[in-house]
Every structure is written in structure tokens, then in C-alpha cells.
Amino acid sequence: MIPLGQKEQYQAIFIYMIVIDKDENKVLDEAYNTIINKGFPFYPTDRKWRDDTFNQLYNFKRDTLIDRKNKVIGQSAHGLNLAWSYMEHAWGIKCGKMRTPVEIWNDEEHLKKGINKILTGTFFKQKAAHQITDSDMRSMLRRYTGTQMVSNFRPTAAAALYDVFVDKESPLEGTEAGTVWDPSMGYGGRLLGAICAGVNYIGTDPCIPTYEGLEQILEDYGHSYRSYTLLRQGSETYIPEENSLDFVFTSPPYFGWEAYGDEPEQSSIKFDTSDSWKENFLRKTIENAHKGLKTGKFLALNVANTKQYKTFEEDTVKLAIESGFKHTDTWWLSLSTQQGKQEQGSLDGTTEVKQKQQYMGEFTRPDIAGRKFEPTFIFQK
Secondary structure, eight states, X not given: OOOOOHHHHHHHHHHHXXXXXXXXXXXXXXXXXXXXXXXXXXXXXXXXXXXXXHXXXXXSOGGGGEETTTTEEOOOOTTHHHHHHTOGGGGGOEETTOBOHHHHXXXXXXXXXXXXXHHHTSSSSOOOGGGOOHHHHHHHHHHSTTBBOOOOOOHHHHHHHHHHHOOOSOSSTTSOOOEEEESSOTTSHHHHHHHHHTOEEEEEOOOHHHHHHHHHHHHHHOOTTSOEEEEOSOTTTOOOOTTOEEEEEEOOOOTTSEEOOOOTTOHHHHSOSHHXXXXXXXXXXXXXXXXXXXXXXXXXXXXXXOSSOTTHHHHHHHHHHHTTOEEEEEEEEEEOOOOSOOOTTOBSSHHHHHHHHHOOTTOOOOOOTTOEEEXXXXXXX
């Protein structure tokens, strides 16, 4: 065999790289076509999967999450996927100027880039085309550069907070239970938590598809011996019966950051400036909570300062005190930090945590190594 000269060696390497590149493109195209033909990777909706997932949530020992010494609620994802399975519309809801997972899915160039990150191992563990699962695709779509999906409250954390603050004799049939109001129901995390904790639940939210998903959750898993009332309206317009509530607990919207829908009842549509929103939505909701709560009972508001609203925590505490509440305590929700390789600018979990931790204001987080926290302010009537 005649040795190749330097020029011929470079030509051979170049031809080899072209062949490899063509092979990689072929693999990527085949993976893309297979994934597209399967359809968007929503969570399963078959009853067996839902029942199995609900049973895991219901039987989870959530008392292990409650750290009374440090006033911390630990994290567990049990039931979160179940809630999302009823909220397919959530994948297309805008967060500020960020892209939605649906927008990435509908953009061939971006979707192929995302799939390629899985194929090449630049996004978590490398996988061959035939190994890519719906779960892999959901993770990628959430974390793709410049993309953010709306958040949901963890059902286990909600149930743990109900356990701490709601007096209930027993979750067994025929016994009395406390009544809670969730002013901004959102995507089912607190409703599922209420079902597991065995409390009576009143919830308000103006978003039509969200409301319909919550109704379906109740139809599938609500207890016949508990009272559930879902109202499609804003919390600023709901006037509870005086002294009828044992606990009010929610995570309110962050003004206009998440565009939940185009219903005219949406708070950021009704009140299109931050000052107007704060006075006519947030203050009014807190005043309604004060009216409905029994004397000595508690309002819990999970909020955090962000780049868009740097004083959300301070404003919330100030409004609650002005509405007649006493700020008696602060509990802390342990936040998740995503594992694996994360691109700069992607907002799901890790980057969102960094954003919320950046604007900590005057409320000092617990000093527990390796963990990040978000406050839930506790107010007593």
C-alpha cells in the first residue's frame, strides 16, 4: 500500500467527516420523524396510569417532609405528573418573553436541535434514537434554551401544609374536617393535596381549560364524604361567608409573568398595571381571606421576589398586615435543583431558582447547605 501524502491525508479525513456528518443527519432525521409522528409527549391519560400515580401520592408518607424545627417543607414530586396529565393546555402558556414547549415542538429547527442534544449526550445521558422516551422529550422541551413552562405546586407540599395548619379530626368517612380556600387554584397541585389531606376545599380560578381539568380531577379522585367547590372566577370577586374558613392557602399569580389565558376575568387583564393589580387583585384577595377566616386561623401565601417583581414578598406582607392580619411565621418550601447539563438561559427549575434567589429582599432563607428555599408567609387573623 502506497503511503498517503499530507494533502491526500487531509482529503481523506474531510471525506470521512462528510460521511459521518451525513450518517448523523440521517439518524437525526429518522428520530425527528418518529417523534413527530407519535405526537406531542403529553403525560399519559389512561386510567390505570392515573390510578397507580394517585395511589403513590395518596400513600406517600408526607410527614417525612415536615421539618418543624426549621419550618421547612421538603420536596417530593409524587402526584405532580398526575396533575399535569389533566392540564395539556399548560404546555402552551407563555411566561414573559420566553418560548413555550409547544413553540419549540412546532419549530422543526429548534426541535431537531433539542433531539440532537439527547442523541449526542449534551443533554443529560446520551441515548440512541430508539431509546428516546416521552419523558426525555418532556424534559428537553421544558429546558430548551430560552424556554419556560408554567409552574405547578407540589401536591405533597400542599398536603403537608394542610396537615400543619388545618384541624381535622380524621380523614375517615363521616367525620368533620376543616375547610380551606385556595384563591388561585392553578394546575391541580393544591387540589390533589387537599384530597390526600382529607379537607374540604373551595377553589377559585378564572381560566376555562384549567377549571375543566380541575373538575375532571375531582370527578376521578374526589372523596364522596368531603365537600369540594370549584368556582370559575377571580379571587378578588369571591366573598366567602364570614368566619367560615379554617385555612386560606395559595400561590398567587406574579402579575403578568404567566399569561394563563385570555379570559377577561384574568387579573393581569383586568388590572394592567402593577400598582392597579396590587391594589385591586392582591389586596382585595387578602381582605376576602380575612373576612372568611375564623378568628385565630391562618392565611398562607407562597410568593417570591423575582426579576419582574423584586418586592413581591415585602408587598405581600405589608398588604396582609394592613388588612388586619398578624405575620406570625414563615415556612420555607425546599426547591428542586435540576441534575444534568443545563443551557444558559433555560428556565425550568435550576435557572428559575437562581432567579428567585437573586432578589431575596429582607426575609432571610434558612441556612441549610446545598438547598434553596422559597417563602410561604403565615398570617393569623
